[in-house]
Amino acid sequence: MRRLIPPHRTSRPFTDRIPSYLLYLFCGLVFFYLIMPILIVIPMSFSSARFLKFPPPGFSLQWYKNYLMSRDWMEATYVSLKVASATTLISTFLGTLLAFALVRGRFPGKNLIYSFAVSPMIVPLIILAIAIYFFYSELKLVGTLLGMTAAHTILATPFVLVIVSSNLKGFDETLERAALSLGASPFKTFLWVTLPIIKPGVISGAFFAFITSFDELVIAIFIAGTHAVTLPKRMWDGIRLEIDPTISAVSSIFIGLSVLLMVFTEFLRRRRKT
Amino acid sequence: MKPLENQTSQFETISEAAKSLRKRNALKWLFLLSVPLLFLITFYAYPISQMLLRSFFDPDFTFRHYIHFFSEEAYLNVLLNTFKMSVSVTLLCLSLGYPVAYLLASLPSRVSNLLMIMVVLPFFTAILVRTYAWMVILGRNGLINQFLLEWGLISSPLKLMHNLFGVYVGMVHILLPFMILPIYSVMVGIDRNLMKAAQNLGANPARVFLHVFLPLSLPGVGGGCLLVFIIALGFFITPSLLGGISDVMISMFIETQVNQLLNWGFAAAMAVLLLVLTLLIFSFYNRFFGIERMVGHVK
Numbered sequence: 301m302r303r304l305i306p307p308h309r310t311s312r313p314f315t316d317r318i319p320s321y322l323l324y325l326f327c328g329l330v331f332f333y334l335i336m337p338i339l340i341v342i343p344m345s346f347s348s349a350r351f352l353k354f355p356p357p358g359f360s361l362q363w364y365k366n367y368l369m370s371r372d373w374m375e376a377t378y379v380s381l382k383v384a385s386a387t388t389l390i391s392t393f394l395g396t397l398l399a400f401a402l403v404r405g406r407f408p409g410k411n412l413i414y415s416f417a418v419s420p421m422i423v424p425l426i427i428l429a430i431a432i433y434f435f436y437s438e439l440k441l442v443g444t445l446l447g448m449t450a451a452h453t454i455l456a457t458p459f460v461l462v463i464v465s466s467n468l469k470g471f472d473e474t475l476e477r478a479a480l481s482l483g484a485s486p487f488k489t490f491l492w493v494t495l496p497i498i499k500p501g502v503i504s505g506a507f508f509a510f511i512t513s514f515d516e517l518v519i520a521i522f523i524a525g526t527h528a529v530t531l532p533k534r535m536w537d538g539i540r541l542e543i544d545p546t547i548s549a550v551s552s553i554f555i556g557l558s559v560l561l562m563v564f565t566e567f568l569r570r571r572r573k574t
Numbered sequence: 575m576k577p578l579e580n581q582t583s584q585f586e587t588i589s590e591a592a593k594s595l596r597k598r599n600a601l602k603w604l605f606l607l608s609v610p611l612l613f614l615i616t617f618y619a620y621p622i623s624q625m626l627l628r629s630f631f632d633p634d635f636t637f638r639h640y641i642h643f644f645s646e647e648a649y650l651n652v653l654l655n656t657f658k659m660s661v662s663v664t665l666l667c668l669s670l671g672y673p674v675a676y677l678l679a680s681l682p683s684r685v686s687n688l689l690m691i692m693v694v695l696p697f698f699t700a701i702l703v704r705t706y707a708w709m710v711i712l713g714r715n716g717l718i719n720q721f722l723l724e725w726g727l728i729s730s731p732l733k734l735m736h737n738l739f740g741v742y743v744g745m746v747h748i749l750l751p752f753m754i755l756p757i758y759s760v761m762v763g764i765d766r767n768l769m770k771a772a773q774n775l776g777a778n779p780a781r782v783f784l785h786v787f788l789p790l791s792l793p794g795v796g797g798g799c800l801l802v803f804i805i806a807l808g809f810f811i812t813p814s815l816l817g818g819i820s821d822v823m824i825s826m827f828i829e830t831q832v833n834q835l836l837n838w839g840f841a842a843a844m845a846v847l848l849l850v851l852t853l854l855i856f857s858f859y860n861r862f863f864g865i866e867r868m869v870g871h872v873k
Contacts, residue, residue: 319779323673323676323677324677326673327673327674327677330670330671330673330674330750331674331689331692333670333747334692334693334696334747334750334751335692335695335696337704337707337708337710337711337747338695338696338699338703338704338707340707340710340711340717341703341706341707341710344710351715352710352713352715352716352717353720354717354720354721394609394610394613395610397606397607397609397610398607398610400606401603401606401607402607404603405603405606405607406603407603407604413607413611416614416619417610417614420618422804422852422853422856423622423849423852424807424808424825424848424849424852425808425810425825426808426810426825426828426829426845426848427622427625427808427845427848427849428618428621428622430625430828430832430841430842430845431621431622431624431625431845432617432621433832434621434624434625434628434838434842435617435620435621435624450613450617451617453613453617454614454617454618457610457614486602511698514700515700515701515702517700517701517702517811518810518811521829522832522833532700532702535702535706536702536811539702539706539709539815540815547706548706548710551703551706551707554699554700554703555699555703558695558698558699558700559695559698561698562691562694562695562698
């Protein structure tokens with residue numbers, strides 16, 4: 301903590317510094333509160349104890365083995381991977397299309413369409429979940445991968461739209477016009493001029509879409525049925541029965557994924573700066 | 575909603591040809607939009623509007639479900655409880671988040687970027703995973719109880735979850751980044767020279783903070799509070815796992831109506847109420863901050 305104190309403060313009398321020491325202490329505690337639960341799950345997942353014990357009495361991979369050997373955990377993993385991949389593909393396509401049309405296009409009602417397309421971000425998940433559940437009950441889509449993918453795509457598309465359109469707004473439109481005036485078709489212009497420039501945005505939107513689908517639980521609770529049980533839904537069922545350390549192992553995998561996402565977005569942000 | 579800026583360039587006036595081309599293209603744009611819009615209407619707008627209709631029909635047009643809700647004290651208590659919990663969580667997040675945002679905004683960016691990991695990593699971690707972590711920590715045989723028992727500080731396990739305390743610990747943990755990030759982004763933009771000027775004019779540090787810095791940071795505070803409040807209103811996973819029998823939030827109530835009591839019409843009516851509330855508060859938020867801010871840190 302001492303190193304964090306800006307140098308000009310050190311010349312002041314100690315009494316002056318008390319508030320900033322208090323601030324450091326307070327913030328240190330808040331940071332601890334934020335990060336500690338996430339860090340603590342990881343050692344627990346390598347524990348050799350049969351139930352949760354901290355610190356773990358010994359190292360073991362038994363819970364990971366348990367996870368990899370269990371048929372229904374593996375099945376849930378496949379379902380999640382399939383749904384998240386399909387969601388990523390579809391929502392990246394739809395979101396980029398929307399962003400391109402809404403940023404570049406000139407037609408009435410643009411803001412209305414934009415608001416409509418990003419609104420799933422703020423509608424409480426439970427509302428979306430039951431509305432889709434009622435809808436799917438009629439169509440017999442409950443418990444299908446198709447249904448799950450469509451529902452997740454609704455949630456993921458706004459992220460792609462927001463990220464890609466902010467990217468599109470930031471670059472020089474005259475590049476596109478140059479390509480058009482040199483005789484390239486609009487499609488070719490998009491493919492060879494626009495797309496390479498907005499690629500970082502599209503990739504980071506895709507990443508967000510994947511994680512949105514992979515982490516989603518509330519909708520899955522309603523529409524998973526017995527044949528489309530995703531990983532979070534499987535965890536949810538497990539957590540309610542007992543605290544099985546296998547869930548710690550699965551949680552650690554999720555945490556690994558979020559670290560990956562964080563490093564990745566940071567990498568993109570840095571590359572943009574340079 | 576912030577208007578999408580129509581970018582104008584100096585070439586526009588010159589090339590009239592491009593302009594007429596654009597006019598013809600208006601239809602093309604709508605054609606491009608038709609695929610995503612059709613998808614959104616089928617799987618989003620249509621189900622929501624069906625739910626809206628369901629709340630008014632049983633099987634004929636009726637306000638029965640709404641009257642039922644507002645005439646029963648127990649139901650109103652759920653709504654009131656949801657409000658109380660959301661307000662408490664918002665205030666807790668503000669009191670923890672404001673100082674952290676202040677620290678992050680005043681440190682050199684090399685250090686604050688590093689500390690930002692502690693805010694962003696939880697932000698990117700699934701809600702269920704974080705809630706599970708708190709169950710491991712706060713449970714009857716959880717880490718805190720194990721520790722306290724081992725050191726002989728208590729003789730029987732403390733009840734740290736399945737009560738309001740557990741819900742608040744979990745919800746504040748999940749929502750804190752939504753408070754810190756908007757406040758931080760406003761604070762970073764505040765001109766530090768203003769504080770120096772106030773100091774030179776003889777104001778002591780407390781006065782500088784209260785009369786210069788604090789008012790300038792208020793837009794971030796407003797944005798963060800509204801955001802946290804809106805998200806808290808619809809919370810489901812964390813209160814169901816960490817809360818007790820009496821800490822029912824409206825989402826949990828809706829879930830019970832759908833999955834256990836099969837009372838779809840009534841559930842739809844409650845969902846419509848929650849939706850209207852959320853949209854009202856959000857339109858307020860949007861007027862001042864714009865939805866882009868919600869994912870602003872991503873850019």
